[in-house]
Amino acid sequence: METGCIIKHFESYAPISRSEAELLASLEKNPKDYGKNSYVWCQGDTPGDFYSLKQGWAYSFRDLEDGTRQVLDVYVPGNVIGLRDYAFRSRVSGLRMLTDGVLCAFPRSRLTEVFAESLLLCNIFFTIGSRDQAILIERLVNLGRRSAREKVAHFLVETVYRVDRTVTQPKQPLHLPLTQSLIADALGLSAVHVNRVFQELKDEGLVSSPSSGVQLQDLKRLKEIARFDPTYLEEDIQAAMGEAGQFRQL
Template identity: 35%
Template sequence: MNAIDRSPLTKKLSAFVALSEKELAVLQRLHQRRKAFVAGRDLVHQGQSQQAAYILASGWTCSYKLQPDGSRQIVDFQIPGDFLGLRSVLLHASDHSIEPIVNIQAAEVLVDDLLDAFAQTPRLATAILWALSRDEAMVVEHLVGLGRRDANERMAHFLLELGARLALVGMGSREGYFCPLTQYHLADALGLSAVHVNRVLRKLREDGLVTFRDGRVTFDNYARLVALAEFDPTYLDQTGPLLK
């Protein structure tokens, strides 16, 4: 087994399609331009044009939109195996910014290389389309959370979703996972204040459901947390049709 067989993107796409040697070789080429980026310095800027896309190999990022008053709304978080800025490559300019939360490693993917990969391996293109559709489904679910769930349900659903996403790339389980997010990240993503985030996390911990401490999320009672959030992971489509 070589490095690309163990990469987070390969693990994620393999849930959708049984990748052939040719498709693995194409993925290997897409990972060739690996670069390091430091935490806190935007990788992509809102309004930026003529950019590349990236495959996140290690670390976490967030995508966000700046408001006229200088505040920001975090749209989503990206974990290893996710594409960064792929939609913006196909548009005239990026409609959001992407910021590394920790120091990251990401492979730069030029649009011509991506189109060439799609032409060579249509099944791989279909698998990547599945991954992007899944990302869009998560954003829709986040909108539902902001509009219809109370703070406790919203937090519980978010932490469960992250756990499911991380499990797909071998970085999480029903026991828990490493999580570098701060209360300020959670506040900007969930439409809460940092003080409210602190209060909600304390409530969930005291109820024996989940503990978020020292960069680790621990599910103390996974089943009860699922019941609280009414978490149905169907929208994540964790297995896909596994095309042969």
């Protein structure tokens, strides 16, 4: 069976059976193409389907009263999108494509079926939700307590960790389709400030800036600049997985 991004993502948490892989693969049916910069949904829309991101990159954001925006998260292939809106009457943020991509919609009832059919997958879904929360907490620390140089380096390194978990064969040197304006909106910095930081990083040979994003040349040095501690990305879910395994054997 071909291993898609969503399956690789879930396998990074725990070994999954063939039937569970088929369940996950069913969430990547009915693919729909989306163009770069197209809106998938807008803030305030009525929640409908969840989505798995089969190809391409996307990002969630909030529009602010003064016409600016805050980028909340960046999604890479294999991510499940929309869980944040599960219990709300309207979308709490908008979703827009960062690149051309493919999204697969699945209704809320399908997610409930997956939960009912596999306790292990249910545990992993909850772990993914917890991990997303941990990323947002770290983003708050990044916004409030690090220098602009550290913020940018930390954001880039964190994105690398997330790509490595979901993308089957990451390109080397690693290319991230992140624009400076998006990074500025994610980190609460001005575009001019981010540009200045990138120029410093390029002068030091740590990154390059092709027209389609940013290419990382020295990940080790970027980690040092960011003082990157990946603890918040390293879950300890063995107890939950062990309990799920016991139920699977019944």
